[in-house]
Amino acid sequence: xxxxxxRPATPMLRQIAEHRSLRQRFMGVSVExxxxxxxxxxxxxxxxxxxxxxxxxxxxxGRWYDIRDxxxxxxxxxTWMGEQGFHPAVPYVTTALLGAxxxxxxxxxxxxxxxxxxxxxxxxxxxxxxxxxxxxxxLLQPIADAxxxxxxxxxxxxxxxxxxxxxxxxxxxxxAVLGWGPVPWAGRMSxxxxxxxxxxxxxxxxxxVLGVFLAGWSSNNHYSLLGAMRTVAMMVSxxxxxxxxxxxxxxxxxxxxxxxxxxxxxxxxxxxxLLLPFGAFTFxxxxxxxxxxxxxDIGEAESEIVAGFYTEYSGMKAGLFMGVELGNAILxxxxxxxxxxxxxxxxGLETWIPGYxxxxxxxxxxxxxxxxxxxxxxxxxxDQLMGYAWKFLIPLSAAQVLLVAVEAxxxxxxxxPAIFPLxxxxxxxxxxTVEMVRRWARALGYAPEVQQQQPVMATAMGxxxxxxKLRGG
Amino acid sequence: xxxxxxxxAFFALSGVTVxxxxxVFVARNLLHxxxxxxxxxxxxxxxxxxxxxxxxxxxxVLIYAGSISVLMVFAVMLTPLASRDNGSTLYVIPAMLAxxxxxxxxxxxxxxxxxxxxxxxxxGVSDFTxxxxxxxxxxxxxxxxxxxxxxxxxLFALLGAIVLVQERRRAxxxxx
Numbered sequence: 346x347x348x349x350x351x352r353p354a355t356p357m358l359r360q361i362a363e364h365r366s367l368r369q370r371f372m373g374v375s376v377e378x379x380x381x382x383x384x385x386x387x388x389x390x391x392x393x394x395x396x397x398x399x400x401x402x403x404x405x406x407g408r409w410y411d412i413r414d415x416x417x418x419x420x421x422x423x424t425w426m427g428e429q430g431f432h433p434a435v436p437y438v439t440t441a442l443l444g445a446x447x448x449x450x451x452x453x454x455x456x457x458x459x460x461x462x463x464x465x466x467x468x469x470x471x472x473x474x475x476x477x478x479x480x481x482x483x484l485l486q487p488i489a490d491a492x493x494x495x496x497x498x499x500x501x502x503x504x505x506x507x508x509x510x511x512x513x514x515x516x517x518x519x520x521a522v523l524g525w526g527p528v529p530w531a532g533r534m535s536x537x538x539x540x541x542x543x544x545x546x547x548x549x550x551x552x553x554v555l556g557v558f559l560a561g562w563s564s565n566n567h568y569s570l571l572g573a574m575r576t577v578a579m580m581v582s583x584x585x586x587x588x589x590x591x592x593x594x595x596x597x598x599x600x601x602x603x604x605x606x607x608x609x610x611x612x613x614x615x616x617x618x619l620l621l622p623f624g625a626f627t628f629x630x631x632x633x634x635x636x637x638x639x640x641x642d643i644g645e646a647e648s649e650i651v652a653g654f655y656t657e658y659s660g661m662k663a664g665l666f667m668g669v670e671l672g673n674a675i676l677x678x679x680x681x682x683x684x685x686x687x688x689x690x691x692x693g694l695e696t697w698i699p700g701y702x703x704x705x706x707x708x709x710x711x712x713x714x715x716x717x718x719x720x721x722x723x724x725x726x727x728d729q730l731m732g733y734a735w736k737f738l739i740p741l742s743a744a745q746v747l748l749v750a751v752e753a754x755x756x757x758x759x760x761x762p763a764i765f766p767l768x769x770x771x772x773x774x775x776x777x778t779v780e781m782v783r784r785w786a787r788a789l790g791y792a793p794e795v796q797q798q799q800p801v802m803a804t805a806m807g808x809x810x811x812x813x814k815l816r817g818g
Numbered sequence: 819x820x821x822x823x824x825x826x827a828f829f830a831l832s833g834v835t836v837x838x839x840x841x842v843f844v845a846r847n848l849l850h851x852x853x854x855x856x857x858x859x860x861x862x863x864x865x866x867x868x869x870x871x872x873x874x875x876x877x878x879v880l881i882y883a884g885s886i887s888v889l890m891v892f893a894v895m896l897t898p899l900a901s902r903d904n905g906s907t908l909y910v911i912p913a914m915l916a917x918x919x920x921x922x923x924x925x926x927x928x929x930x931x932x933x934x935x936x937x938x939x940x941x942g943v944s945d946f947t948x949x950x951x952x953x954x955x956x957x958x959x960x961x962x963x964x965x966x967x968x969x970x971x972x973l974f975a976l977l978g979a980i981v982l983v984q985e986r987r988r989a990x991x992x993x994x
Contacts, residue, residue, distance in 0.1 A: 434823055508850060541950055544876045551884030555856060558891055562849060574895070581888055601950065 400696060413699045416533030419443055444536040448525045452672050459671040460487045463716060470720030490664075497660040502565055505657065509563035514658065514665040517556030520549045521672040528679045529604040531689050531700035542603040543591050546680060547584065550635055553673075554580045557654050560666070564657035572653025575643050575727055582734040583631040589742035590624040590631070593749040594684050597621070599757070607688030613763050614692055618685040619771045623745050623778040625685040627738050629714075632681070634730065636673035639719035643727050678711035679704065686711075736789060741781055748777065827868050835861030848894050852887060859883040873950045 409421035419440045426436035461476060461484060468475030476483035501510060526537035527545055539545050554577055561573020594617055595601050598609040610616055618625040634641040645653025655666040682688055686707050689700030725733070752770050759766060838857040845851040859882040866875035957965050 506847070506849075509853060512853070539872055539876075541872045541876050544873070544880060548876050548880035548884060551880060554884065554888055555853075558888070559849075559853065577888060577891065581885075 396697070413695070414531040414533050415447070415701070416531060420533060448522065448536055451525065452522055455675055456668045456671060457487055458484070459675070460490065460667070463671065466713065466716045467720050470717065494661045494664040499660045499662065502657050504565045506563040506565065509559050513556045513560035513563070514662045516559065517553060517669050518665060520553045521669050521676060524549045524676045525679070527603045528683055529607055529688060530704055531695070534701065535604055538602060538604050540602045543595055543601040547588055547591065550587070551580070551584055553635070560658070561654035566657050568650040568656045569654050572645055572650050572656070576637065576654060579634050579641070579643065579730060582731055583634040586627045586631045586734060586738040586742050587635065589739065589746055590621070590627040591684065593621050593624045593746050596746065596749050596753045597756070599753070603683055607683055607690060610687045611690035613767055615767050615771070616685060616687045620767065620774060621685070621745070621749065622775055623741060627742055628684065629681060631734070631738065632677040633715065633718065634734075636677055637670060638674060638715055639724065640722040641725060641730055643724060643730060674715055675708050675712055678708035678715070681711045682707035737785065741785060744781060745778075748774065824868055828865070831861050831864040831868065835865065852890055852894065856883050856887045859887070871949055873953055
């Protein structure tokens with residue numbers, strides 16, 4: 346390379362090159378990263394102080410522009426429409442449509458980016474990159490996938506039952522959308538705040554079985570039917586532990602309304618996962634079975650039965666089945682957050698941050714756990730899963746329901762501040778859960794291993810310590 | 819109570835229910851009949867919802883559309899292929915008799931009831947808001963005996979199912 350220095354192209358640039366101080370000045374003000382960062386921090390603090398002032402002042406509460414709770418806006422819209430003299434049906438239909446639009450945009454938006462998120466996070470667990478070529482960070486990959494799926498030729502087996510073959514991709518989507526109804530996103534922000542919300546949730550989740558079965562049966566294929574029967578058997582079995590776990594929640598909170606359950610947890614500052622650890626575990630594990638996620642996805646086990654109940658579906662029909670799995674995953678995340686993780690509340694943080702953002706963060710955390718399980722655990726066998734449900738989860742859940750019933754009656758009748766009984770219950774439940782699990786596992790013949798064993802793979806294949814050991818060091 | 823929405827919903831839902839119930843008869847394939855039956859159940863759940871009976875509506879979906887239908891699926895799958903036809907059998911005659919009897923009973927009750935007493939103030943919305951708590955109180959209060967008998971019956975059914983499917987050991991095998 347030549348020794349000749351680079352010559353600035355324009356007089357302006359030459360001026361900047363000659364005066365060193367001009368490089369870091371913008372309109373006469375020194376622009377350093379530190380200064381910029383300080384300005385940003387100050388602006389952020391000031392904005393937050395302003396928000397805090399308004400929030401503490403209480404002048405925001407319940408106004409239509411109070412975006413901490415979008416329910417305010419719709420409530421105001423409803424009263425405004427009522428005052429304008431519309432027919433009473435108009436405000437209700439309008440707000441119902443708005444709520445439905447909200448739910449559909451959550452589900453639809455997730456379907457748009459969900460597969461990208463899942464593949465990227467899963468790739469991190471497997472030390473790969475994941476999709477990163479289409480668009481920035483590979484963000485357009487789901488759209489490219491969708492276009493590909495839609496362009497595919499739809500192949501329908503000649504022996505398929507045409508009438509029942511077309512319905513399942515649609516049927517299976519219904520529970521994935523309807524299930525969002527009772528989820529409270531903020532104090533006044535739930536679409537369908539039924540007083541039988543828990544029962545509604547269980548009922549809606551049991552509807553998914555039918556779509557799966559019809560898909561498997563109408564394809565007229567051994568693999569499909571096998572996958573469908575596996576899924577149906579598993580869903581029917583795992584509904585019982587889910588119901589028992591939710592029964593414990595209902596007993597303790599004394600309500601089947603999802604917003605009341607969240608309010609109970611916010612009132613006592615106690616997440617139910619602390620009080621009912623076994624219930625939370627049961628719900629999480631059984632939900633993965635209900636929605637066919639990987640530790641329990643024997644209904645569509647790729648390595649055994651091609652794609653299970655949707656083997657014969659091609660193009661966007663198969664895409665719908667995959668999309669439903671994604672949608673169900675965050676639906677279960679929302680349920681798990683609402684029942685066991687405090688819902689949209691976060692120990693008072695919901696006064697400052699919109700509740701729906703907190704709920705979204707919790708859903709993301711549970712979803713991350715799902716992907717983690719998928720990246721870590723191998724698939725269970727069918728008999729293992731059924732045996733686990735019937736011999737392990739159901740008896741222990743029933744025992745837990747009994748225990749919680751006693752605790753709930755004590756809690757209702759004992760007139761002391763909740764700070765005393767609740768931690769006692771939490772400790773008792775945790776200890777009893779550990780003890781029950783150990784004893785029951787031993788009774789079933791699964792003695793917990795007492796001796797710590799070195800993993801075989803680690804000693805044989807990897808690690809510096811293993812190499813040292815092999816060398817005799 | 820007489821808002822156009824409720825009336826519209828009633829006619830739409832009852833139309834769906836009745837039409838799919840008829841299709842259950844018409845469909846020759848037993849699984850098609852089953853699918854229509856589920857639609858009919860869901861329509862009935864919707865009818866319960868218009869009556870402000872949340873609990874019964876949800877129970878209808880949970881038990882009939884969710885569980886009974888799966889039970890029927892298993893029943894259909896376990897029967898031999900030849901009997902999966904929903905064609906005409908001799909059971910049509912007693913079925914028609916029973917259906918006619920039931921229809922006439924419902925018709926008689928509908929005509930005999932004095933509907934004027936059940937209108938207006940008696941049907942105020944406030945009466946229907948808390949059906950769950952009322953049902954719970956009644957089940958564990960006034961009808962506790964029936965509730966317990968039903969639960970014991972179900973428990974015996976569960977045990978009976980286990981006993982039925984258990985592999986039977988002969989007396990001679992146990993010795994070996």
